[in-house]
Amino acid sequence: MTVSSVSPQDIxxxxxxxxEIALLDVRHEAEFATGHPLFAANMAAGxxxxxxxxxxPRKDVPIVLYDNxxxxxxxxxxxLRALGYSNVxxxxxxxxxxxxAGYEVFEDVNSYAKAFGELxxxxxxxxxFSADEVAALISNKANIAILDVRRFDEYATMNIPGSxxxxxxxxxxxxxxxxxxxxxxxxxxxxxxxxxxxGTQSL
Numbered sequence: 001m002t003v004s005s006v007s008p009q010d011i012x013x014x015x016x017x018x019x020e021i022a023l024l025d026v027r028h029e030a031e032f033a034t035g036h037p038l039f040a041a042n043m044a045a046g047x048x049x050x051x052x053x054x055x056x057p058r059k060d061v062p063i064v065l066y067d068n069x070x071x072x073x074x075x076x077x078x079x080l081r082a083l084g085y086s087n088v089x090x091x092x093x094x095x096x097x098x099x100x101a102g103y104e105v106f107e108d109v110n111s112y113a114k115a116f117g118e119l120x121x122x123x124x125x126x127x128x129f130s131a132d133e134v135a136a137l138i139s140n141k142a143n144i145a146i147l148d149v150r151r152f153d154e155y156a157t158m159n160i161p162g163s164x165x166x167x168x169x170x171x172x173x174x175x176x177x178x179x180x181x182x183x184x185x186x187x188x189x190x191x192x193x194x195x196x197x198x199g200t201q202s203l
Contacts, residue, residue, distance in 0.1 A: 003077045005092040006064050008101040014062075015039055022056055022063045023091075026076040031068065035105035037098055040066075045076040052083055059084045066091035066098070110194070117194035126197050134187060138162060145179035146187045147171060149199045160189060171199050 014021045015037075023040045025032045032042040043051055056063070063085060065073045073090045080088050091098065099105060108114065120126065129137070137144050138161065146163035148155050155165040166174045171188070179186050188199040 003065075003074055003088065003090045006089045007092050008098045008103060011037075011064060011091060011098075012101075012103055020062060022061050024063060024065050024076075025067070025095075026065050026072045027067050027070060031070075033108050035095070035099075035107055037103065038106050045072045045079070048076055048079045049083070052080060052085070056085070060086050063088045064091055065089070066094045068095040114192070114194045117197045120201055121193075121197045124201055126200050128196075128200075129187060134160070134189075137185075137187075142185070143181065143183060144185045144187055146189060147175060147178055147199070148189050149195045150190050154191060163189065168195070172202050175203055 011021065011023060015023075023037060024043045025036050025040045026043060026045040026048075028044050028046075029042050032040075036042070041055070043055065063080060065076050065080075065088065067073055073094070077088045077090065093100070095105070134146070138146075146160050147166045148159055148163045149166060149168055149171050151167050152165055155163075155167075159165070164178050166178065175186060186203060188196045188203070190196045190199070
């Protein structure tokens with residue numbers, strides 16, 4: 001079935017006007033991380049059957065799909081239609097057309113969340129320790145509690161010795177139990193810095 005198309009200009013206008021749109025990059029996450037529009041979400045074509053109904057609960061949501069010339073969009077659109085989605089279109093010319101229109105692309109994943117974290121850190125002057133400072137505190141058996149706010153699978157893959165796993169929203173709930181002494185210095189960590197910043201400011 002033919003996929004209708006939407007121009008980069010129309011998508012940008014929709015985003016600027018804060019109208020509802022699900023702009024989906026159907027490439028694999030590694031390719032998505034090399035560059036994408038700021039508010040695009042990654043849903044690899046091979047994961048649509050697993051993720052679409054969870055992440056897009058309303059079947060009439062406006063969906064616009066794009067790739068970077070890999071030819072993934074038509075099959076992705078067919079999958080979404082088979083799941084009952086009624087408003088599926090393609091970005092005319094894909095990611096290359098977006099760039100040719102002069103619109104910015106962002107590298108990495110969760111770019112908007114990371115930008116928000118950096119804004120919070122700059123505005124709130126979030127205190128921090130370097131890795132060497134934390135290592136010294138651990139070595140000196142200082143009165144600290146290291147709370148790791150990543151998902152448990154990330155924590156299980158690697159973590160700071162002596163840290164405790166308190167994923168995301170559990171941090172505020174469990175911090176008091178993990179560090180009952182009010183004089184304990186709580187150190188919040190994650191894989192990069194965004195979740196640490198937001199966690200620290202939440203506490």
